[in-house]
Amino acid sequence: MNDPRATIVRYSAAERTNHWITVIAFLLAALSGFALFHPALFGLSALFGGGPWTRILHPYLGLAMAIAFLFLAARMGSDNNMQPRDWQWLKQYRDVIDNHEERLPEVGRYNAGQKLVYWVSVVSLLLLVLTGLVIWRAYLSAVFPVGLIRFASMLHAISALVLICTIIVHVYASLWVTGSVRAMTRGTVTPGWAWKHHRAWFREMMSHAANTRPRAN
Amino acid sequence: MALQSLDIVRRSATTTRPPDIRVTPPGGGVAKLIDTTKCIGCKACQVACAEWNDLRDEVGTCDGTYQNPHDLSGSTWTLMRFSEVENTPGDLEWLIRKDGCMHCADPGCLKACPSPGAIVQYANGIVDFVEENCIGCGYCITGCPFDVPRISKNDKKAYKCTLCSDRVSVGLEPACIKSCPTGALVFGTKEDMQIHAAERIEDLKSRGFDKAGLYDPEGVGGTHVMYVLHHADQPELYHNLPKDPQISAEVRVWKGAAKPLSLAIMGLTALAGFFHYIRTGPNETDARDEAAADEAAKRMGKTP
Numbered sequence: 061m062n063d064p065r066a067t068i069v070r071y072s073a074a075e076r077t078n079h080w081i082t083v084i085a086f087l088l089a090a091l092s093g094f095a096l097f098h099p100a101l102f103g104l105s106a107l108f109g110g111g112p113w114t115r116i117l118h119p120y121l122g123l124a125m126a127i128a129f130l131f132l133a134a135r136m137g138s139d140n141n142m143q144p145r146d147w148q149w150l151k152q153y154r155d156v157i158d159n160h161e162e163r164l165p166e167v168g169r170y171n172a173g174q175k176l177v178y179w180v181s182v183v184s185l186l187l188l189v190l191t192g193l194v195i196w197r198a199y200l201s202a203v204f205p206v207g208l209i210r211f212a213s214m215l216h217a218i219s220a221l222v223l224i225c226t227i228i229v230h231v232y233a234s235l236w237v238t239g240s241v242r243a244m245t246r247g248t249v250t251p252g253w254a255w256k257h258h259r260a261w262f263r264e265m266m267s268h269a270a271n272t273r274p275r276a277n
Numbered sequence: 278m279a280l281q282s283l284d285i286v287r288r289s290a291t292t293t294r295p296p297d298i299r300v301t302p303p304g305g306g307v308a309k310l311i312d313t314t315k316c317i318g319c320k321a322c323q324v325a326c327a328e329w330n331d332l333r334d335e336v337g338t339c340d341g342t343y344q345n346p347h348d349l350s351g352s353t354w355t356l357m358r359f360s361e362v363e364n365t366p367g368d369l370e371w372l373i374r375k376d377g378c379m380h381c382a383d384p385g386c387l388k389a390c391p392s393p394g395a396i397v398q399y400a401n402g403i404v405d406f407v408e409e410n411c412i413g414c415g416y417c418i419t420g421c422p423f424d425v426p427r428i429s430k431n432d433k434k435a436y437k438c439t440l441c442s443d444r445v446s447v448g449l450e451p452a453c454i455k456s457c458p459t460g461a462l463v464f465g466t467k468e469d470m471q472i473h474a475a476e477r478i479e480d481l482k483s484r485g486f487d488k489a490g491l492y493d494p495e496g497v498g499g500t501h502v503m504y505v506l507h508h509a510d511q512p513e514l515y516h517n518l519p520k521d522p523q524i525s526a527e528v529r530v531w532k533g534a535a536k537p538l539s540l541a542i543m544g545l546t547a548l549a550g551f552f553h554y555i556r557t558g559p560n561e562t563d564a565r566d567e568a569a570a571d572e573a574a575k576r577m578g579k580t581p
Contacts, residue, residue: 065567095391096391096414097391097536097539098536098539098540099290099291099292099391099393099536100292100540102290102391102392102393105412110412111392111410111412112412112413112433114412115412115413115414157553157557158557159557159558159560161560195415195419197413197414197415197418197428198413198433201415201418206418206419206424207525209418209419210419210525210527210528210531211527213389213416213419213527213528213531214527214528214530214531214535217531217535217539218535221535221539221542221543224543225542225543225546228543228546228547228550229546229550232547232550232553232554235554235559236550236553236554236559236560237559237560238559238560238561238562239561239562250562250567250570251567251570251571251574252562252563252564252566252567252568252569252570253562253566254570255566255569255570255573256562256566256569256570257560257562262570262573263573263577266573266574266577266579267577267579
């Protein structure tokens with residue numbers, strides 16, 4: 061659906077590609093991980109060609125997600141440092157969930173909620189990779205003591221829970237704040253969207269004409 | 278009915294009751310008693326195990342002890358472990374322990390296994406791996422308090438002592454028991470084995486082994502393989518036999534509370550989003566926002 065007003069570039073084609081590779085890898089890693097985590101979800105292993113194939117593929121899918129996310133996180137890191145106004149934004153969480161955005165401090169490229177999603181994802185994915193390597197029985201577990209493998213198994217599950225819940229919040233927020241999904245599928249947002257949700261970023265974009273695309277009409 | 282069992286009391290990764298229509302056998306199920314004080318380390322049991330189960334491990338190298346192979350493996354399900362111990366100075370003891378699956382009443386391997394039916398516990402107490410259902414993840418190794426299961430290098434499936442479940446199910450005793458020349462290995466009901474062990478321990482105490490005792494650790498609910506030890510107060514002397522084995526706290530969290538709790542938390546998170554949308558609704562950008570944006574841009578001398 062074309063919106064002639066969507067003239068502000070939020071994500072380049074490279075950023076969108078990077079994001080969606082991460083999404084695909086995340087979904088596959090999560091589905092195969094669910095199969096290994098809970099008996100009620102073991103049936104998901106059928107999606108990967110059975111139990112042994114799920115066990116074989118899951119670590120590679122996890123690594124693919126981590127590597128794709130590494131590039132994504134590197135691109136977006138500088139925009140995700142927490143600032144004083146972000147803490148104020150978080151304190152007013154009731155205004156956030158009640159759609160009273162006008163009462164909140166001005167937001168830059170990312171709001172405090174998005175920044176939290178960023179940092180929780182960074183930490184939980186780092187833990188998932190480190191613990192995942194320890195419990196990778198096919199190649200690496202033999203070099204680690206069993207006590208560490210037990211601790212890593214538990215931490216792997218907890219980190220996955222934290223990451224999955226964070227991603228559920230991330231996905232919901234993109235549906236809740238209308239016009240956000242377009243930023244990651246088509247790359248652009250409308251000036252009104254930028255002005256309403258990311259006013260400081262809107263001004264920044266307006267001061268560099270190169271950041272906008274000519275209107276379609 | 279072919280090749281299936283109606284005597285299963287626990288089944289891995291299964292949240293409903295397994296087929297357990299038959300009553301629990303009398304005498305507390307079956308048990309193997311390993312009397313380390315009678316063992317001469319001949320390894321006949323090791324050979325009998327390999328022969329009955331048709332296993333041929335690689336011929337290893339000598340590491341200066343009689344222990345060969347060096348460790349349990351996919352093809353070595355029982356192993357004589359040799360420890361030279363100077364428990365009291367000047368008194369060298371050669372402690373020999375037949376290592377293998379302990380067949381715990383509360384098996385850590387089964388608790389950790391994610392594959393439905395890859396590990397089962399029969400009513401007679403035998404814990405058995407069903408390799409057809411094994412996915413090769415090695416969680417059983419993570420869950421075992423005795424470091425027993427091994428993933429085979431060949432087929433990537435987990436293997437361990439079956440307590441000769443195939444023989445026991447047709448009224449025979451395990452192959453290792455058949456081969457023991459000194460009577461160090463005995464097989465029967467768990468109660469009978471406890472009674473036999475008590476007689477042995479009394480005899481050992483009369484010979485100066487004050488700390489002789491039965492190893493049937495409570496932390497795993499008792500085991501269906503038990504040891505008579507001369508030094509029951511120091512089981513770790515016997516090639517690190519754990520003093521108080523139990524399923525570790527991490528495995529209990531990971532394979533216990535974490536499973537239902539995690540699903541509940543994820544489900545509730547998604548539901549919270551859904552009902553937020555239903556109650557509060559989307560955060561939309563309307564024509565006024567677009568107009569305000571155009572106004573702001575104009576003040577900056579730009580056209581968005």
